[in-house]
Amino acid sequence: MYNLTSPRVVAELLSRYNIKISKKFGQNFLIDKNVMNKIIYAADLKPSDFVLEVGTGIGALTVELAERAEKVLTFEIDKTLTPLLHDTLNIHSNINLIQGDFLKQNINEVLRENFGERAFKVVANVPYYISTPIMMLFLESDLNLSKVVFLIQKEVAQRIVASPGSDEFGALSLAVQYRMSPKIVAYVPPTVFMPAPKVDSAIIVLERRLDPAVQVKDDKLMFLLIKAAFAQRRKKILNALAAISPNEKTKEELLSILKNCGIDPGRRGETLTLVEYGRVSDMIGQKAT
Numbered sequence: 001m002y003n004l005t006s007p008r009v010v011a012e013l014l015s016r017y018n019i020k021i022s023k024k025f026g027q028n029f030l031i032d033k034n035v036m037n038k039i040i041y042a043a044d045l046k047p048s049d050f051v052l053e054v055g056t057g058i059g060a061l062t063v064e065l066a067e068r069a070e071k072v073l074t075f076e077i078d079k080t081l082t083p084l085l086h087d088t089l090n091i092h093s094n095i096n097l098i099q100g101d102f103l104k105q106n107i108n109e110v111l112r113e114n115f116g117e118r119a120f121k122v123v124a125n126v127p128y129y130i131s132t133p134i135m136m137l138f139l140e141s142d143l144n145l146s147k148v149v150f151l152i153q154k155e156v157a158q159r160i161v162a163s164p165g166s167d168e169f170g171a172l173s174l175a176v177q178y179r180m181s182p183k184i185v186a187y188v189p190p191t192v193f194m195p196a197p198k199v200d201s202a203i204i205v206l207e208r209r210l211d212p213a214v215q216v217k218d219d220k221l222m223f224l225l226i227k228a229a230f231a232q233r234r235k236k237i238l239n240a241l242a243a244i245s246p247n248e249k250t251k252e253e254l255l256s257i258l259k260n261c262g263i264d265p266g267r268r269g270e271t272l273t274l275v276e277y278g279r280v281s282d283m284i285g286q287k288a289t
Contacts, residue, residue, distance in 0.1 A: 001063075001091060002088055004058055004059060004063065004088060005030065005032060005033045006031070007031050010029060010031055010058060010194055011194075013058060013087075013088070014058075014084075016084075017081075017083050017084045017087075019080055019081060019084060020080075021194075022078055022080075025077055025078050025127060026127030026128050026129045026130070027057065027078070027127070028127075028128075028193040028194070028196070029057050029060065029193060029194045030057075030060055030061065030125050030151065030192060030193060031060075031192060031193065031194045035151075035186075035188055035192050036060065038186050038203055039123065039125075039149055039151060039203055040064055040065075040068065040123075042149045042185050042203055042205050043123045044147075045065070045068040045069050045121070045123075046069075047068070047070060048070050049068075049069040049070060049121055050069065050070060050071050050073070050114075050115045050118050050119070050120040050121070051065050051069045051073070051120060051121050051122070051123055052073050052074075052075075052111075052120055052121070052122045052123075052124075053065060053072060053074040053075070053122070053123055053124045054074075054075050054102045054122070054126055054134055055075070055076065055077075055102075055124055055126055055127055056075065056076035056081070056085060056097060057081070057125065058084060058085070058088060059084075059085050059089045061123070061124070061125055062074050062088075062089060062095060063088065063089065063092065066089075066092040066094050066095050067092070069094070069121075071094050071095075071096070071114070071115070072092075072095045072096070073110070073115070073120075074095060074096070074098070075097075075098050075099075075100065075102040075105070076098075077099075077101050077102070079099055082099060085097060096114055098110070102130075102134065103130065103133055103134065103137065107137065107141060107143070108141065108143070111143065111144075115144075117144065118144065119145070119146045120143075120144065120145060120146065121145075121146055121148070121149070122138065122145065122147070122148040122150075123148075123149045123150075124150055124151070126150050126151065126152050128153045128156075128197070131152045131153060131156050132156060135148075135150075135172070135176065136172075136175065139175055139176060139179055139180070145208055146208050147205065147206065147207055147208060148180070148204075148205070148206040149203065149204070149205050149206075150203070150204050150206075151188065151201055151202075151203050152202060152204060153197075153199055153200075153201060153202075154187060154199060154200040154201055155168075155199070157184050157202035157204040158184070158202070159172050160172060160173060160176045160177075160182045160204060161182045161183065161184055161204070164270065164271055164273050165270065165271050166270075170233075170270065171223075171226050171227055171229075171230045174223075174226050174274055174277065175223065175226075176206060177213055177274060178212050178213050178214070178219070178274060179208065179209060179212055179213075180206035180207060180208055181206070181207045181209055182204060182206050183204065183205050183207075184202050184203070184204050185203050185204070185205055186202065187200060187201070187202050188200065188201040188202060188203065189201075213274055214274050214275050214277075216278040216281050216282055217282050217285055218281060218282075218285050219281075221246065221247070221281050221284065221285050222277055222281035224244070224246060225241060225246060225277060225280060225281055225284070226269075226277055228240050228243060228246075228269075229241070229272070229277075230269055230270065231243075233268065233269065233270055235268070235269070236265065236266050236267065236268065237258065237263065237265060237266075237267050237269050237272065238251070238255055238258060238265035238266070240269055241254050241280075242254055246284050247284050247285060249284055254284070257280060258280065261276065261283060263276055263280065
Protein backbone atom coordinates (compact mmCIF):
# COMPACT_ATOMS: atom_id res chain seq x y z
CA MET A 1 0.00 0.00 0.00
CA TYR A 2 1.40 3.37 -1.04
CA ASN A 3 1.62 6.54 1.05
CA LEU A 4 -0.12 8.73 -1.50
CA THR A 5 0.36 11.92 0.49
CA SER A 6 4.15 11.56 0.40
CA PRO A 7 5.72 13.89 -2.21
CA ARG A 8 8.52 11.36 -2.77
CA VAL A 9 6.11 8.45 -3.34
CA VAL A 10 3.89 10.53 -5.65
CA ALA A 11 6.90 11.67 -7.69
CA GLU A 12 8.12 8.06 -7.99
CA LEU A 13 4.71 6.82 -9.14
CA LEU A 14 4.36 9.57 -11.73
CA SER A 15 7.83 8.77 -13.02
CA ARG A 16 7.21 5.00 -13.06
CA TYR A 17 4.08 5.38 -15.18
CA ASN A 18 5.53 8.23 -17.26
CA ILE A 19 2.71 10.58 -16.29
CA LYS A 20 2.92 14.31 -16.90
CA ILE A 21 0.79 16.47 -14.60
CA SER A 22 -1.89 18.07 -16.78
CA LYS A 23 -2.65 21.78 -16.68
CA LYS A 24 -5.52 21.10 -19.06
CA PHE A 25 -7.31 19.03 -16.41
CA GLY A 26 -6.35 21.34 -13.55
CA GLN A 27 -4.38 18.64 -11.73
CA ASN A 28 -3.09 19.59 -8.28
CA PHE A 29 -2.57 16.43 -6.24
CA LEU A 30 -3.09 16.75 -2.49
CA ILE A 31 0.08 15.66 -0.64
CA ASP A 32 -0.73 16.63 2.95
CA LYS A 33 -2.07 14.05 5.41
CA ASN A 34 -3.41 16.67 7.82
CA VAL A 35 -5.56 18.31 5.14
CA MET A 36 -6.72 14.88 3.99
CA ASN A 37 -7.79 14.11 7.57
CA LYS A 38 -9.73 17.38 7.76
CA ILE A 39 -11.66 16.44 4.60
CA ILE A 40 -12.44 12.97 5.95
CA TYR A 41 -13.49 14.37 9.33
CA ALA A 42 -15.79 16.91 7.66
CA ALA A 43 -17.44 14.13 5.62
CA ASP A 44 -18.36 12.26 8.84
CA LEU A 45 -18.32 8.94 7.01
CA LYS A 46 -20.14 5.85 8.28
CA PRO A 47 -19.45 2.24 7.20
CA SER A 48 -22.83 2.24 5.43
CA ASP A 49 -22.19 5.41 3.41
CA PHE A 50 -22.12 5.60 -0.38
CA VAL A 51 -19.69 8.23 -1.65
CA LEU A 52 -19.20 9.94 -5.01
CA GLU A 53 -15.85 11.53 -5.87
CA VAL A 54 -15.10 13.76 -8.86
CA GLY A 55 -11.44 13.85 -9.85
CA THR A 56 -9.73 10.65 -8.71
CA GLY A 57 -6.24 11.97 -9.41
CA ILE A 58 -3.74 9.39 -8.17
CA GLY A 59 -6.31 7.93 -5.77
CA ALA A 60 -5.08 9.41 -2.46
CA LEU A 61 -8.49 10.61 -1.27
CA THR A 62 -10.25 7.70 -2.99
CA VAL A 63 -8.40 5.16 -0.84
CA GLU A 64 -9.20 7.06 2.37
CA LEU A 65 -12.89 7.12 1.41
CA ALA A 66 -12.93 3.42 0.53
CA GLU A 67 -11.49 2.51 3.94
CA ARG A 68 -14.40 4.20 5.70
CA ALA A 69 -17.44 3.90 3.40
CA GLU A 70 -19.40 1.00 1.96
CA LYS A 71 -18.93 2.03 -1.66
CA VAL A 72 -17.03 4.71 -3.57
CA LEU A 73 -17.90 5.80 -7.10
CA THR A 74 -15.10 7.94 -8.53
CA PHE A 75 -14.66 9.73 -11.86
CA GLU A 76 -11.37 10.56 -13.58
CA ILE A 77 -11.17 12.33 -16.92
CA ASP A 78 -7.43 11.77 -17.55
CA LYS A 79 -7.03 8.32 -19.13
CA THR A 80 -3.24 8.44 -18.83
CA LEU A 81 -3.74 7.85 -15.09
CA THR A 82 -5.45 4.48 -15.68
CA PRO A 83 -2.42 2.18 -15.17
CA LEU A 84 -1.38 4.08 -12.02
CA LEU A 85 -4.91 3.94 -10.60
CA HIS A 86 -5.15 0.21 -11.20
CA ASP A 87 -2.03 -0.03 -9.04
CA THR A 88 -3.10 2.34 -6.24
CA LEU A 89 -6.76 1.32 -6.00
CA ASN A 90 -6.58 -2.45 -6.55
CA ILE A 91 -6.51 -3.34 -2.84
CA HIS A 92 -10.07 -2.04 -2.42
CA SER A 93 -12.98 -3.98 -3.94
CA ASN A 94 -15.54 -1.28 -3.02
CA ILE A 95 -14.25 1.30 -5.52
CA ASN A 96 -15.84 1.74 -8.94
CA LEU A 97 -13.64 3.91 -11.17
CA ILE A 98 -15.32 5.49 -14.18
CA GLN A 99 -12.98 7.06 -16.72
CA GLY A 100 -14.48 10.02 -18.52
CA ASP A 101 -15.76 13.56 -18.21
CA PHE A 102 -18.10 13.69 -15.22
CA LEU A 103 -20.05 16.61 -16.71
CA LYS A 104 -20.88 14.54 -19.81
CA GLN A 105 -22.25 11.56 -17.89
CA ASN A 106 -25.92 10.67 -17.54
CA ILE A 107 -25.49 11.14 -13.83
CA ASN A 108 -28.96 9.94 -12.83
CA GLU A 109 -28.46 6.68 -14.71
CA VAL A 110 -24.94 6.14 -13.36
CA LEU A 111 -26.08 6.77 -9.80
CA ARG A 112 -29.01 4.37 -10.15
CA GLU A 113 -26.66 1.67 -11.42
CA ASN A 114 -24.20 2.16 -8.56
CA PHE A 115 -26.22 3.44 -5.61
CA GLY A 116 -29.79 2.41 -6.41
CA GLU A 117 -32.13 4.65 -4.43
CA ARG A 118 -29.64 5.17 -1.62
CA ALA A 119 -28.64 8.62 -0.39
CA PHE A 120 -24.99 9.48 -0.98
CA LYS A 121 -22.30 11.97 -0.06
CA VAL A 122 -19.99 13.84 -2.43
CA VAL A 123 -16.38 14.21 -1.28
CA ALA A 124 -13.78 15.57 -3.67
CA ASN A 125 -10.68 17.64 -4.32
CA VAL A 126 -12.30 19.39 -7.27
CA PRO A 127 -10.27 20.85 -10.15
CA TYR A 128 -10.73 24.61 -9.95
CA TYR A 129 -11.86 25.06 -13.54
CA ILE A 130 -14.95 22.86 -13.12
CA SER A 131 -15.87 23.50 -9.48
CA THR A 132 -18.82 25.81 -10.24
CA PRO A 133 -20.31 23.68 -13.09
CA ILE A 134 -20.09 20.59 -10.87
CA MET A 135 -21.69 22.44 -7.98
CA MET A 136 -24.57 23.61 -10.17
CA LEU A 137 -25.09 20.13 -11.62
CA PHE A 138 -25.60 18.72 -8.12
CA LEU A 139 -27.88 21.59 -7.12
CA GLU A 140 -30.05 21.54 -10.24
CA SER A 141 -30.44 17.76 -10.44
CA ASP A 142 -33.00 15.87 -8.41
CA LEU A 143 -30.43 13.68 -6.64
CA ASN A 144 -30.64 11.91 -3.29
CA LEU A 145 -27.67 13.88 -2.01
CA SER A 146 -27.13 14.36 1.74
CA LYS A 147 -23.80 16.17 2.04
CA VAL A 148 -21.03 17.68 -0.06
CA VAL A 149 -17.43 18.18 1.08
CA PHE A 150 -15.29 19.99 -1.47
CA LEU A 151 -11.70 21.17 -1.49
CA ILE A 152 -12.01 24.12 -3.85
CA GLN A 153 -10.53 27.51 -4.62
CA LYS A 154 -10.81 29.87 -1.64
CA GLU A 155 -12.57 32.60 -3.63
CA VAL A 156 -15.29 30.19 -4.82
CA ALA A 157 -15.87 28.96 -1.27
CA GLN A 158 -16.18 32.54 -0.04
CA ARG A 159 -18.74 33.30 -2.76
CA ILE A 160 -20.80 30.31 -1.67
CA VAL A 161 -21.07 31.45 1.98
CA ALA A 162 -21.34 35.18 1.21
CA SER A 163 -24.12 37.40 2.59
CA PRO A 164 -26.23 39.96 0.66
CA GLY A 165 -24.45 43.24 0.05
CA SER A 166 -20.92 41.80 0.14
CA ASP A 167 -18.62 41.87 -2.88
CA GLU A 168 -18.57 38.05 -2.99
CA PHE A 169 -22.37 37.65 -2.93
CA GLY A 170 -23.85 36.44 -6.19
CA ALA A 171 -26.07 33.95 -8.00
CA LEU A 172 -23.89 31.05 -6.83
CA SER A 173 -24.39 32.12 -3.19
CA LEU A 174 -28.16 32.09 -3.59
CA ALA A 175 -28.27 28.85 -5.58
CA VAL A 176 -26.28 26.96 -2.96
CA GLN A 177 -27.91 28.54 0.09
CA TYR A 178 -31.39 27.79 -1.26
CA ARG A 179 -30.85 24.02 -1.05
CA MET A 180 -27.82 23.62 1.20
CA SER A 181 -26.40 24.99 4.42
CA PRO A 182 -22.75 25.90 3.62
CA LYS A 183 -19.81 26.29 5.98
CA ILE A 184 -16.08 26.77 5.39
CA VAL A 185 -14.24 24.51 7.84
CA ALA A 186 -10.60 25.21 6.88
CA TYR A 187 -8.40 27.27 4.60
CA VAL A 188 -5.60 25.48 2.77
CA PRO A 189 -2.32 26.95 1.45
CA PRO A 190 -0.91 26.14 -2.01
CA THR A 191 2.04 24.25 -0.47
CA VAL A 192 -0.09 21.14 0.27
CA PHE A 193 -0.48 20.37 -3.43
CA MET A 194 1.76 18.96 -6.17
CA PRO A 195 2.19 21.12 -8.15
CA ALA A 196 1.33 24.12 -5.95
CA PRO A 197 -1.46 26.27 -7.43
CA LYS A 198 -1.18 30.05 -7.45
CA VAL A 199 -4.19 30.52 -5.15
CA ASP A 200 -5.33 29.40 -1.72
CA SER A 201 -8.02 26.74 -1.26
CA ALA A 202 -10.73 25.97 1.26
CA ILE A 203 -12.59 22.93 2.57
CA ILE A 204 -16.29 23.65 2.42
CA VAL A 205 -19.15 21.52 3.74
CA LEU A 206 -22.66 21.73 2.28
CA GLU A 207 -25.37 20.06 4.33
CA ARG A 208 -28.61 19.28 2.48
CA ARG A 209 -31.56 21.18 3.91
CA LEU A 210 -34.66 19.13 4.70
CA ASP A 211 -36.64 21.90 3.00
CA PRO A 212 -35.41 24.76 0.80
CA ALA A 213 -34.38 27.93 2.66
CA VAL A 214 -37.50 29.68 1.34
CA GLN A 215 -40.79 28.32 0.07
CA VAL A 216 -41.53 29.51 -3.45
CA LYS A 217 -44.13 28.43 -5.96
CA ASP A 218 -41.69 28.26 -8.88
CA ASP A 219 -37.98 28.07 -8.06
CA LYS A 220 -37.05 28.07 -11.77
CA LEU A 221 -38.71 31.48 -12.12
CA MET A 222 -36.94 32.71 -8.97
CA PHE A 223 -33.55 31.73 -10.34
CA LEU A 224 -34.37 33.31 -13.68
CA LEU A 225 -34.86 36.57 -11.76
CA ILE A 226 -31.64 36.02 -9.80
CA LYS A 227 -29.60 35.44 -12.95
CA ALA A 228 -31.05 38.59 -14.49
CA ALA A 229 -30.23 40.59 -11.37
CA PHE A 230 -26.59 39.49 -11.39
CA ALA A 231 -26.07 39.69 -15.15
CA GLN A 232 -25.11 43.33 -14.59
CA ARG A 233 -24.28 43.72 -10.91
CA ARG A 234 -24.54 47.51 -10.78
CA LYS A 235 -27.95 47.60 -12.43
CA LYS A 236 -30.98 48.58 -10.38
CA ILE A 237 -33.26 45.65 -9.64
CA LEU A 238 -36.20 47.19 -11.51
CA ASN A 239 -34.17 47.69 -14.68
CA ALA A 240 -32.60 44.24 -14.41
CA LEU A 241 -36.01 42.56 -14.21
CA ALA A 242 -37.53 44.78 -16.89
CA ALA A 243 -34.75 43.73 -19.27
CA ILE A 244 -36.07 40.15 -19.31
CA SER A 245 -39.77 40.98 -18.80
CA PRO A 246 -40.50 37.86 -16.68
CA ASN A 247 -43.93 36.39 -17.25
CA GLU A 248 -44.48 39.21 -19.79
CA LYS A 249 -44.68 41.79 -17.01
CA THR A 250 -44.31 45.42 -18.02
CA LYS A 251 -41.90 47.73 -16.24
CA GLU A 252 -44.83 49.45 -14.55
CA GLU A 253 -46.16 46.11 -13.28
CA LEU A 254 -42.72 45.16 -12.00
CA LEU A 255 -42.43 48.50 -10.24
CA SER A 256 -45.75 47.84 -8.50
CA ILE A 257 -44.68 44.32 -7.51
CA LEU A 258 -41.41 45.53 -6.01
CA LYS A 259 -43.19 48.21 -4.01
CA ASN A 260 -45.80 45.71 -2.79
CA CYS A 261 -42.92 43.49 -1.63
CA GLY A 262 -41.41 46.38 0.30
CA ILE A 263 -38.39 46.55 -1.99
CA ASP A 264 -36.94 49.84 -3.21
CA PRO A 265 -36.81 49.49 -7.03
CA GLY A 266 -33.52 51.42 -6.99
CA ARG A 267 -31.71 48.73 -4.99
CA ARG A 268 -29.03 46.61 -6.62
CA GLY A 269 -29.70 42.90 -7.11
CA GLU A 270 -26.78 41.92 -4.87
CA THR A 271 -28.48 43.52 -1.84
CA LEU A 272 -31.65 41.40 -2.02
CA THR A 273 -32.01 38.35 0.22
CA LEU A 274 -33.25 34.94 -0.84
CA VAL A 275 -36.52 35.65 0.98
CA GLU A 276 -36.99 38.85 -1.03
CA TYR A 277 -36.29 37.10 -4.32
CA GLY A 278 -38.82 34.45 -3.36
CA ARG A 279 -41.46 37.05 -2.55
CA VAL A 280 -40.94 38.87 -5.86
CA SER A 281 -40.97 35.59 -7.77
CA ASP A 282 -44.28 34.51 -6.29
CA MET A 283 -45.93 37.82 -7.15
CA ILE A 284 -44.57 37.81 -10.70
CA GLY A 285 -45.79 34.23 -11.12
CA GLN A 286 -49.34 35.04 -10.04
CA LYS A 287 -51.89 34.75 -12.80
CA ALA A 288 -53.96 37.82 -13.54
CA THR A 289 -57.50 37.70 -12.16
